[in-house]
Amino acid sequence: MAKFETNQLRDIVLLSHSGAGKTMIGEAMLFAAGATTRMGNTTDGTTASDYEPEEQKRQTSVQTSILPAQWKKHKINVIDTPGYADYRGEVVSGLRAADAAVLAVAAQAGVEVGTKQMWQMAEEHGLPRILFINKMDRENASYERVMASISEAFGRKCVAIQVPIGAESKFSGVVGLMDAESKAPADLKGEAESARERLMEAIAEADDELAEKYLEGKPLTRDEMAAGLRKGVLAGTIVPVMFGAAPSGKGIHELMDAIVEFLPSPAESAAPKATSGGIAAALKWDAAGPLAAFVFKTSADPFVGKLSYFKVFSGAFKSDSQVFNARKNETERIGQVFVVRGKTQETTDSLAPGDIGAVPKLSGVLTGDTLSVKEKPITIEPLKFPAPVYQMAVYPKSKADVDKMTTALARICEEDPSLVLTREHDTLEMLLCGLGDTHVEVAIEKIKRKFGAEIVLQTPKVPYKETISGRAKVEYKHKKQSGGHGQYGHVFVEVEPLPRGSGFEFAERVVGGSVPREYIPAVEKGCHKALGEGVVAGFPVVDVRATLFDGSFHPVDSSGICFEIAGSHAFANGIKQANPVILEPVMYASITVPDAVAGDVMGDLNSKRARIMGMTPGGEGMTTIEVNVPQAEMLRYATELRSQTQGRGLFTMKFDHYDTVPSNLVQRIVAQRQQRETAKV
Numbered sequence: 237m238a239k240f241e242t243n244q245l246r247d248i249v250l251l252s253h254s255g256a257g258k259t260m261i262g263e264a265m266l267f268a269a270g271a272t273t274r275m276g277n278t279t280d281g282t283t284a285s286d287y288e289p290e291e292q293k294r295q296t297s298v299q300t301s302i303l304p305a306q307w308k309k310h311k312i313n314v315i316d317t318p319g320y321a322d323y324r325g326e327v328v329s330g331l332r333a334a335d336a337a338v339l340a341v342a343a344q345a346g347v348e349v350g351t352k353q354m355w356q357m358a359e360e361h362g363l364p365r366i367l368f369i370n371k372m373d374r375e376n377a378s379y380e381r382v383m384a385s386i387s388e389a390f391g392r393k394c395v396a397i398q399v400p401i402g403a404e405s406k407f408s409g410v411v412g413l414m415d416a417e418s419k420a421p422a423d424l425k426g427e428a429e430s431a432r433e434r435l436m437e438a439i440a441e442a443d444d445e446l447a448e449k450y451l452e453g454k455p456l457t458r459d460e461m462a463a464g465l466r467k468g469v470l471a472g473t474i475v476p477v478m479f480g481a482a483p484s485g486k487g488i489h490e491l492m493d494a495i496v497e498f499l500p501s502p503a504e505s506a507a508p509k510a511t512s513g514g515i516a517a518a519l520k521w522d523a524a525g526p527l528a529a530f531v532f533k534t535s536a537d538p539f540v541g542k543l544s545y546f547k548v549f550s551g552a553f554k555s556d557s558q559v560f561n562a563r564k565n566e567t568e569r570i571g572q573v574f575v576v577r578g579k580t581q582e583t584t585d586s587l588a589p590g591d592i593g594a595v596p597k598l599s600g601v602l603t604g605d606t607l608s609v610k611e612k613p614i615t616i617e618p619l620k621f622p623a624p625v626y627q628m629a630v631y632p633k634s635k636a637d638v639d640k641m642t643t644a645l646a647r648i649c650e651e652d653p654s655l656v657l658t659r660e661h662d663t664l665e666m667l668l669c670g671l672g673d674t675h676v677e678v679a680i681e682k683i684k685r686k687f688g689a690e691i692v693l694q695t696p697k698v699p700y701k702e703t704i705s706g707r708a709k710v711e712y713k714h715k716k717q718s719g720g721h722g723q724y725g726h727v728f729v730e731v732e733p734l735p736r737g738s739g740f741e742f743a744e745r746v747v748g749g750s751v752p753r754e755y756i757p758a759v760e761k762g763c764h765k766a767l768g769e770g771v772v773a774g775f776p777v778v779d780v781r782a783t784l785f786d787g788s789f790h791p792v793d794s795s796g797i798c799f800e801i802a803g804s805h806a807f808a809n810g811i812k813q814a815n816p817v818i819l820e821p822v823m824y825a826s827i828t829v830p831d832a833v834a835g836d837v838m839g840d841l842n843s844k845r846a847r848i849m850g851m852t853p854g855g856e857g858m859t860t861i862e863v864n865v866p867q868a869e870m871l872r873y874a875t876e877l878r879s880q881t882q883g884r885g886l887f888t889m890k891f892d893h894y895d896t897v898p899s900n901l902v903q904r905i906v907a908q909r910q911q912r913e914t915a916k917v
Contacts, residue, residue, distance in 0.1 A: 240311040242503045242521050242590040246495050247313045247547070249334035251327065251358060253350030254296060254319035256340040257370040259285045260482035261491075262303045262316045268488050269305035269312075271577065277483065284578035285316040289685060290678050298678050299652075300326040300533055302333075302545065302576050302592055307492045313592045319350050321883055322675035325621045325654025329603065331357060332532045332619055333547045333592055335505035337365040338495070343377035343403070343479075346385030349883045352856075355390060362506060364469045364499055366476050368491055372400050373407040373481040386477060393475055395438040396431050397465070398490065399424060400479040410479050410487050414461050436461065442468030466498045502590025507549050509617045510606070517614055519549040521589040526612040527551030527559065532619070534603045536651040536686060541597045545576070546607060549616065553593060553607075554586040562613040563605050568598050603653050621654045623888055624669035626874040628676050629697065633690035640689035642666075647687060648679050655679055662699035662776065672874050697912070698868045700905060701819040701894060702770030703779045707732045708813035712806035714798050725798030727751065727759055728786035731810035734779045736819075736894055740767055744784040751787040751799070758796040759784050762803025771812045772902065773909040778819070778894075782807050817896050818905060821867040824849075824892040826860060827877065829885040834859045837880055844869035845898075864892055 250258040263283045266272045276282030281292030285301040296318070303314040317323075317330040331337075337358045341351055358365050367390075369382050379400050386394045398410040401421060411420040413432040420428035440450035443464040450456060456464070468474030478494060480487020507519035510528060519528055533545040546553070555573045560566070574581040574594045587593045601607070608614040630645065632638045645668065649655045655676075656669040670676040680691050709730045716723040734741060742760040744751075751759070763782045770777045784803070825846075829837045831853075838848065838861060846865035853859055870889060877885040897905060 238306065238311075239584075239586075240588060240591065242523070242588050243501045244310045245313065245501055245588070245590045246310060246499055247315065247333060247335045247502060247590065247592060248495055248499065249315040249317060249327075249330045249337045249358075249363070250340060251317060251337050251354035252319050252340035253342070253345075253348035253354070254321075256319060256342040256345070256348075256351070257482050258316055258319060258340050259283050259297055261338070261340055261368065261370060261480075261488070262301075262314045264482040264485050264488040265305050265307075265312070265314055265492055266303055266577070268485060268492060269307050271303075271305050275483070275485075284580075287579040288682075290681050294678075296320060298323055298326075300330040301578050302594075304575055304577055304592070305492075308496055310496045311591070312492065312495055315592075319354075320674065321350065321353075321878065322670065322672035322678075323654075324671060325652060326533075327354070327357060328619055328621055328654075329532045331361050331363070332508070332530065333545075334361075334363060335502050335590075336495075336499040337363045338491070339365055339367050340370050341367060341382065341386070342374075343369050343372045343382050344374045346382050347389040352389060362472070364472060366469075366478060366491070366494060366499065367394060368487070369400075369477065369479045370482055372403055372479050373405065373484065373486070375404055377403045377407065379403060379479070383477070390475065393438070393473055394477050395435050395474055396478075397435060397476040397494070398478050398487075399428050399431050407481060407486065410490055412490065414458050414465075435465075438474050439464035439468060442471065442473050462497060469498045470500055470504065510549075510614050512612055512614050519614075519616075522550055523552045523588055525550045525589075526614065527553065527607065527609050528614040528616060529553050529559070529607040530616045531601055531603055531605045531607065534601075534651050536647045542599070542601075542650075543574075543576075543594050543596050544598050544601050545592070545594045547592050548587050548589050550589055550614070551609075552586045552588060553591075555584070559607040560610040560613055561601055561605050561607060562615045563602075564600050566600050567610060568601060568607070570595055571597070602650060619653070622671060624654065624656050624671060625887060625889065626672050626676060626872075627658075627667045627669040627696055628693040629665040629695070630668050630680075631692045631694060633692050637689050637691065640687060641691055644683045644687035644689040644691075648683050651682075652679065660696065660699060662701070663697040665697055667696055668693075672878070673872075695871055698871075699821055700773070700775045700897070701778045702772050702775045702811075702816055703777065703819055704731060704733050704811055704814035705817050705896075706815035708810045709785075710806050710810040710813060712802050712809060714802040714805065717793075722790070722793035723795070723798045723801075724790035724793035725755070725758075725795075725800075725802035726788040727784055727799065727802045727806050729759075729763075729803065729806040729810055730783045730785055731807065731814050732781050732783075733814075734781050736779055738779050740764070740778065741781040742784075743781060746784060746786065750789075751784065752789055752794075755789065755794065755796060755799040756784060758799040759803035762800040762805075763807040765800070766804045766807040766811075770816060770818075771808060772816050772818055773906040774913070775818065775909075777811060780811070782810070818902055819894040820897045822864050822892050822895045823867050823870060823889045825863050825865055825870065825873075825887055825889040827863065827885065827887040828854065828858050828860045829877075829881050831857050831859050833881050833885075834861065837861065837877070837885065840876070840880065841865060866895075867891075 440447040528550040604618040846863040849862040
């Protein structure tokens, strides 16, 4: 691929609700630019972007792809991101590499939930954007309806710079509004003139000089309109609206022209925050400056090895060089630098500031690392991935998978940082946490394909515990005689409850030497051993104090192990007699939902034994509900909330405290525990 300077680059992220056609827009742009010789399609899995088998199977993107295309002496780096909510982590990566966004909207559907979410993410990143109304050739496509939907959702700053010629099966192209001499068909003349007037008004609002000329009734030239439009787009006061149908290529040439003409080069964009030696450092898009390249995505491949995708923010990234990773304080050797297009790779000698590339086999480099030079190490602010809200326990399918599983899980989490691998201390389960059921299931499919490890997913065990609600005093005598030395240990133990979170305490108030001092630690050890399995369902015992207050010993037959056994049995018997109960983990959840469904969501939460802590009205017609709710009721809540709110609900959740399980649920929990234990045998 030819070399491009920073001002010739356009780094564009494609965003949309799932199914609006981003992947086909990227495919059409590659074909229009001559980067491919035929148009692929998502139905038969032949697009350059959706090359992973998991994407072809589902006919939807599950990862971010890079699609560079040359257009009119510029290079457009198209960053195709997934629209499905489970893959917001991939969108976060794509946004960091972009300087502007193209938001796709399906003409027949209008603005959808995901469109609003992607718009908000683009706003938070300060990205200038274009709205591309795709699928104008589909049934129910309507210029008037989709423009009304856009205006209602995003306001008057969204302005058409084209009008479509026809719709549905009669859609044949677009008419630009920048030229005074409109090429609109006769039946579109009035609509085109009205839209052009609205466009000139928006442009005038973005530029004082043009506003003065416009108010004086003087016509704006095409160059003046283009300059004013670009100024408004870069300032975020204008969002151009364009139209097309990607599979047929209609509107794609015009979109690529607009990207080059109206969207910023990297040099016109704000670089992310960075530090050098703990001091703020400015990144200046200078090819002669110190290197600073940010790794925004990592791909794990069993054959090629790890591939690190990066964007250059300063300096030139060169093949056959050395780079410094400040996070690890290590130097990495760079062999060959690639320009990637989907899964294909083309070698290059160097990349200018603002360009995007990839380099293989950087063993110590992770997503979020900055590659710089040792003389001036630079660290660019890390990516902030969404917190996982869905988790499943992972088990090897067979003994052959045991050794592979841990390594494979670590590799997949390295590739996708929005996946998190944790171990639950109480249940000893390994948990794979993601943004939804599909997210986790696809990760398991990838692990099987890439690393040959078959993993089974199971609903996680809830880390129940047991405690007591009363007091008890018990006696236990361990006595055996079978020739030679016998065994003798005799204890009196009192058990009593402690406040939640206290754990276990051991005390003694033995008087008169009824239990010799050297045997008291053995009694404590026995009590500790009995903590592991409670008497109700075998869960660990917590929040209990055991006090040794009397006993007896034999001068010959007593030993530490005898008193350990006696202490263990006494403690277990004490638990049985002190009104034992099961404790369950209770979570704090913050759930944000549209006002219209807040009542339904609260009703569902009440059915889950939730305690409503408060409700806070927010902007954009959303309400945040704060609750304490048992973990057992929330194991599949990510999926349930998505269904209840049509994908508009969001939630975060964290552990809050343990509380007593209602008596009517105890038997069910005991039965589930017994069923699990039986299944192990």
